[in-house]
Amino acid sequence: MKAAFVFAVVIVCLTGVKGTDVPAGEVCEYEGQTYPEGEFWLNPCSSCLCRGGEVNCALVDCFYTPCVDWVHDPEQCCPVCPNGNNCRAPDNSTVAEGETVELATGETCTCDPYQGGYGPVPLTVCITYV
Secondary structure (H helix, E strand, C coil): CCCCCCCCEECCCCCCCCCCCCCCCCEEEECCEEEECCCEEEECCEEEEEECCEEEEEECEECCCCCCCCECCCCCCCCECCCCCEEECCCCCEEECCCEEECCCCEEEECCCCCCCCCCCCECEEEECC
16 A cells, blocks of 8 residues: 655745855855855755755655555655546545546545545545435
């Protein structure tokens, strides 16, 4: 079973305001690279700032992935949905966002990955008519 990941990306922005107490020409070393004072850069999973000779980084927070068939792209921090947003129906089938299906049980299920329930995977909202 795949672990639940998150989709929306939150980046804490750090401002590069140079203080008067920072010596001119101050640099930072990070992952084999040298950055000048005040330099701001992005990595796939963090945003960083060189300030006072120290690197300050904020991590990207991926808190929900709106699909059941997500994949991890090594070029990105958060999982991606290669087939678009989708949900898992009670019969274990995959339903595309906005699609309504009728199951063999007579249930009618609609996929809204943001309303069907948050858990390891988005679930469909199903109604049984009697």
